[in-house]
Amino acid sequence: xxxxxxxxxxxxxxxxxxxxxxxxxxxxxxxxxxxxxxxxxxxxxxxxxxxxxxxxxxxxxxxxxxxxxxxxxxxxxxxxxxxxxxxxxxxxxxxxxxxxxxxxxxxxxxxxxxxxxxxxxxxxxxxxxxxxxxxxxxxxxxxxxxxxxxxxxxxxxxxxxxxxxxxxxxxxxxxxxxxxxxxxxxxxxxxxxxxxxxxxxxxxxxxxxxxxxxxxxxxxxxxxxxxxxxxxxxxxxxxxxxxxxxxxxxxxxxxxxxxxxxxxxxxxxxxxxxxxxxxxxxxxxxxxxxxxxxxxxxxxxxxxxxxxxxxxxxxxxxxxxxxxxxxxxxxxxxxxxxxxxxxxxxxxxxxxxxxxxxxxxxxxxxxxxxxxxxxxxxxxxxxxxxxxxxxxxx
Amino acid sequence: xxxxxxxxxxxxxxxxxxxxxxxxxxxxxxxxxxxxxxxxxxxxxxxxxxxxxxxxxxxxxxxxxxxxxxxxxxxxxxxxxxxxxxxxxxxxxxxxxxxxxxxxxxxxxxxxxxxxxxxxxxxxxxxxxxxxxxxxxxxxxxxxxxxxxxxxxxxxxxxxxxxxxxxxxxxxxxxxxxxxxxxxxxxxxxxxxxxxxxxxxxxxxxxxxxxxxxxxxxxxxxxxxxxxxxxxxxxxxxxxxxxxxxxxxxxxxxxxxxxxxxxxxxxxxxxxxxxxxxxxxx
Numbered sequence: 001x002x003x004x005x006x007x008x009x010x011x012x013x014x015x016x017x018x019x020x021x022x023x024x025x026x027x028x029x030x031x032x033x034x035x036x037x038x039x040x041x042x043x044x045x046x047x048x049x050x051x052x053x054x055x056x057x058x059x060x061x062x063x064x065x066x067x068x069x070x071x072x073x074x075x076x077x078x079x080x081x082x083x084x085x086x087x088x089x090x091x092x093x094x095x096x097x098x099x100x101x102x103x104x105x106x107x108x109x110x111x112x113x114x115x116x117x118x119x120x121x122x123x124x125x126x127x128x129x130x131x132x133x134x135x136x137x138x139x140x141x142x143x144x145x146x147x148x149x150x151x152x153x154x155x156x157x158x159x160x161x162x163x164x165x166x167x168x169x170x171x172x173x174x175x176x177x178x179x180x181x182x183x184x185x186x187x188x189x190x191x192x193x194x195x196x197x198x199x200x201x202x203x204x205x206x207x208x209x210x211x212x213x214x215x216x217x218x219x220x221x222x223x224x225x226x227x228x229x230x231x232x233x234x235x236x237x238x239x240x241x242x243x244x245x246x247x248x249x250x251x252x253x254x255x256x257x258x259x260x261x262x263x264x265x266x267x268x269x270x271x272x273x274x275x276x277x278x279x280x281x282x283x284x285x286x287x288x289x290x291x292x293x294x295x296x297x298x299x300x301x302x303x304x305x306x307x308x309x310x311x312x313x314x315x316x317x318x319x320x321x322x323x324x325x326x327x328x329x330x331x332x333x334x335x336x337x338x339x340x341x342x343x344x345x346x347x348x349x350x351x352x353x354x355x356x357x358x359x360x361x362x363x364x365x366x367x368x369x370x371x372x373x374x375x376x377x378x379x380x381x382x383x384x385x386x387x388x389x390x391x392x393x394x
Numbered sequence: 395x396x397x398x399x400x401x402x403x404x405x406x407x408x409x410x411x412x413x414x415x416x417x418x419x420x421x422x423x424x425x426x427x428x429x430x431x432x433x434x435x436x437x438x439x440x441x442x443x444x445x446x447x448x449x450x451x452x453x454x455x456x457x458x459x460x461x462x463x464x465x466x467x468x469x470x471x472x473x474x475x476x477x478x479x480x481x482x483x484x485x486x487x488x489x490x491x492x493x494x495x496x497x498x499x500x501x502x503x504x505x506x507x508x509x510x511x512x513x514x515x516x517x518x519x520x521x522x523x524x525x526x527x528x529x530x531x532x533x534x535x536x537x538x539x540x541x542x543x544x545x546x547x548x549x550x551x552x553x554x555x556x557x558x559x560x561x562x563x564x565x566x567x568x569x570x571x572x573x574x575x576x577x578x579x580x581x582x583x584x585x586x587x588x589x590x591x592x593x594x595x596x597x598x599x600x601x602x603x604x605x606x607x608x609x610x611x612x613x614x615x616x617x618x619x620x621x622x623x624x625x626x627x628x629x630x631x632x633x634x635x636x637x638x639x640x641x642x643x644x645x646x647x648x649x650x651x652x653x654x655x656x657x658x659x660x661x662x663x664x665x666x667x668x669x670x671x672x673x674x675x676x
Contacts, residue, residue, distance in 0.1 A: 098640040105438060132436050199540065241626045247543040248625055261521030262542050378436055385642045393459075393626030394637035 055087035056313045059100075059116040061298065062092040064169065066333035076329050080320045086313045091116070097125040108134045108303065117310045118317065120168045120298040124208060127158035127375040129301055135164040136302045142315035145322030148341045152367050153297060157223065158375035166318055167297035169330075170337030172270035172362065172370060173209035174293035176254075176286045181264040187290045189217035192265055193245055200264040201246045202254040203237065207388040208373035209294050210237065210249070213267050216292035222373045230384055238391035249392035258284060271336045274359045288362075288369050295370035297339060331360045427649035438643045445646075452650040456634050463631040463655070464662075466545070466620075467613035470552035474560040474609050475602065477553070482564035482601070483594075487573070500561050508555060512622045515551050516542055519623070543625040551619035559608040567601025568594070603670045607663060614659055631655055 065074050074090060081088055094100050100121070104114040121129060129135050140146065146166060159165045175186040181200075186192050192201065203210040212222045214233040240246045247263065248254070255272050257263035259280065273286035300318050302311055320326060324342030331338035332350055338360050347355035358366060376384060428448055429440035453460065485496045503511060517523055519541040529535045541547055571594065579589040595602075617632025624630075631651060638648035 098643075102640060128437055199538070246626070247540075253622075256516070260517060260523075260542075262516075262540065381437060382431075382642060382644070386644070389637045389641055391626075392637075393629035394634050394641070 054310070055089045056310060056317060057089045057091065057115060057117045058314075058317070059091045059094050059119045060168070061094050061120065064092070064120075064298075064334055065090065066330050076321070076326050079326075080317060084313075084316055084320070086316060088317065094120060097122050101125060101128070104303075108132070108305065111305055113305050114303055117302065117306045118314045119301055119303065121301055122171075122298050123156060123158065123296045123372065124376070124381075126165045126299045126301055128381070129303075130158055130164060131378065134304055136304050136306065136311060137163045138166070138302070138315055138318070139312065142312055143319040143322065145319045145340075148322050148324060148327075150339050150341055150367075152295065152370065153339050153372075156372050156375070165299040165301055166322070167299050167339035168321070169334055170295055170297045170339050172288060172293055172295050172337060172359075173204065173206075173213060173267060174270070174286060174288040175213075175265065176258065176268035176273040176276070176284060177265040178258060178261075178263075179283055179285055185285060185287060186265055187287060189214065189289070189291070192267075193240065197245075197265040199244050199247055200262065201240075201266065202248045202250055202257050202263040203246055203267040204254070204269070205249050205251050205392065207385060208296065209269070210267050211388065212294035212371065212373045213289060213292075216294075216371065217289060219291070222292075222294065222371045225374060227380065227384075231387060234387045234391050237388075241391065241393070270359050271334070274335050274357075288366055290369075292369050292371050294373055295337065296372065297337075335359055337362060423649045423652060426645050427653055429646045438645070440646055448646050448650045449654060452647045453654055456631065456651065459629055459631045459634050460654075460658075462628065463614050464658070466549050466552060466630060467610050467616075469549050470556060470613050471560075471606050471610045473549070473553045474557050475606060478557060478560040478564050478605065479602075482561050482568050485565055486569040486571075497565065500558050500565075503558065509618065509622075511555065512551055512618055515547070515554065516622055519547050519550070542623060543628075545624065545628045547623035548619050548628050548630075551623045552613050552616060555616075555619065556609040556613055559612070560605040563604035563608060564598065564601040567598040567604075571597045599670065603667070607666070611659055611663065615655060 066076050067073075068075050077088060077090055080086070100119070104116075107114045126135075138146070143166070146162065149162065149166065150170075153167050153170060154162060156162075156165075175192055177186045177197075179185075181196050182191070182194070184191070186194075208222075211230060211233045214236055215222050215225055215229060218229075218233060218236075220229045220233070237246070237249075241249075248257065250257070252269070252272055254263060254266045254268055255276055258266060258268075258276060268286070270286060273284060276284045277286065300314075300321075302314050306314065321330065322340055324340050325346045327338050327340035327343040328346035328350055331343060332347065332354055335357070336359070338344075344355050344361045347361070354360060362370065425442065426440070428442065428444045428446055430443045430445050430448075432439045432441050435441075481500075485493055485500075489496050519525055521540065521542075526535070526541055530537060535541075575593055575597070576589055579593045584592060615632055617630055617636055620628055620630040620633050621636075635648050635651050635655075638644045638651065
């Protein structure tokens with residue numbers, strides 16, 4: 001009989017609330033990963049550079065903002081427009097970090113308008129944007145609510161004082177498993193590579209998450225990881241692939257493999273596992289490894305191509321979403337880690353059950369066990385990605 | 395004068411299209427393939443250094459996936475031929491009034507996206523599909539054997555996806571065969587097998603050549619089947635190119651690999667057509 005608290009806390013009890021939703025990382029399963037979307041999107045986005053009177057343009061991942069099926073509108077965004085009078089256009093066309101970068105890079109290089117005043121790349125991609133000088137520093141006076149950011153997320157190495165990025169939602173990675181095949185659950189890397197999972201393990205194609213979890217299991221601090229340590233972990237993964245333990249290195253498609261029974265244990269993302277667990281009551285579970293999991297965020301970023309007026313409007317919008325009450329409303333829909341302090345208290349008013357969800361509001365204990373992978377230099381990014389891709393057979 | 399110019403004028407749109415969407419990208423790709431990284435430069439920054447060793451490096455590093463691409467493509471082509479020939483033959487000679495219906499059925503999969511059809515295969519061969527439990531209960535495969543994420547699944551997916559490309563040209567060729575030639579063969583005391591070998595097969599060769607080319611060429615460059623139905627040890631060259639281009643942002647290697655793949659296919663196809671005879675294509 002195993003009664004582990006952290007295990008219990010991840011059990012879903014919110015089926016009805018989220019049953020109709022799909023995780024944002026699950027929507028473009030396959031397509032984004034195959035780069036097909038990149039080809040479709042490669043036409044680029046024209047449009048004039050935004051100035052004073054024009055609408056604010058926000059490009060975000062699909063299904064990543066509260067949406068009212070009946071009115072076909074985004075309630076929190078509507079409220080923002082009503083409150084501030086800032087006309088805002090919302091585009092759900094950030095489907096994949098690599099693909100989006102490929103789409104806008106040419107325009108960014110030439111400092112031409114990319115068609116968005118605000119976008120939400122994942123940490124490492126935001127770090128790349130900063131490195132390439134494609135971002136702008138926020139005007140702190142416009143975002144007083146920025147102080148509401150969770151301590152864990154307040155000083156990532158790529159933007160230590162959060163001057164040009166602010167998290168939109170946080171994503172935890174850890175172990176996901178089929179409860180029937182792993183009745184005792186998975187807490188350590190040894191549990192993951194247990195005989196019953198041989199050949200049925202899928203790990204994430206996001207190297208910071210998969211290698212991050214492996215590194216942590218080897219006692220390496222991912223905030224200071226060296227090249228040797230990293231390559232060592234990649235070798236470990238490669239060995240597990242050639243020995244037939246790992247059947248795939250995939251994006252969100254691992255969720256399909258879990259439901260089809262082809263995978264029994266994964267290194268996966270919290271939001272996906274939340275959806276899986278609630279759609280198949282009790283069949284799947286998720287936990288942060290005892291040795292630690294990784295947390296990353298998708299971040300608000302204002303491209304350096306954006307004019308002063310639009311930038312100020314974008315900052316007002318960021319500020320609005322850092323209001324705990326608004327953040328709670330968004331979190332109730334998206335079910336990823338809410339980066340805003342005080343949102344939990346606000347959630348109590350909306351839905352007391354959700355306020356207890358470890359998926360949205362990890363406890364301090366869990367938070368302490370989550371790590372942000374350090375920013376990589378350009379050279380590292382290339383050679384580390386190459387090593388990872390090669391280990392994955394590419 | 396006017397009469398001479400007209401055909402060339404009519405060709406202009408075609409030339410224009412090919413120039414813009416084929417020749418120009420090819421030139422661009424060729425330029426990219428010999429570039430190297432700007433030292434200390436940012437992600438995706440490359441400069442022209444005419445480094446032709448890029449080709450050698452790219453080939454040596456990925457020869458495994460190279461070999462696999464051609465091996466899988468050849469197996470899939472042979473399997474598709476083995477399946478499509480009797481099918482095309484039956485539709486052409488034995489289907490009677492159902493001929494058109496059967497042809498529509500052959501083309502029907504095209505009404506659905508290639509991607510969706512491949513994902514469907516993943517479910518068919520999956521643990522909870524009907525194939526695996528059936529084979530297990532019959533004792534053909536063991537409890538621990540799985541079908542998805544295997545080279546078997548990749549080749550099956552390729553065979554399935556390219557089957558119509560094989561069937562249609564075969565049908566077109568076989569359908570043109572005058573049945574009286576088969577009767578004549580019988581009248582000359584040839585048995586069924588001899589008639590097939592000496593009459594039907596030679597007359598259907600244009601279809602065989604066209605079908606195998608239409609199957610082999612896209613199959614060798616395919617990466618969708620390996621990505622969806624394979625595992626890390628069944629990756630093909632297309633997967634490497636995709637990863638180099640989008641994930642590693644290594645445009646020169648991706649370009650060099652694309653060119654090498656094109657050249658290899660071109661050589662193989664040329665040899666094949668020489669062997670089969672160019673006149674068979676028309």
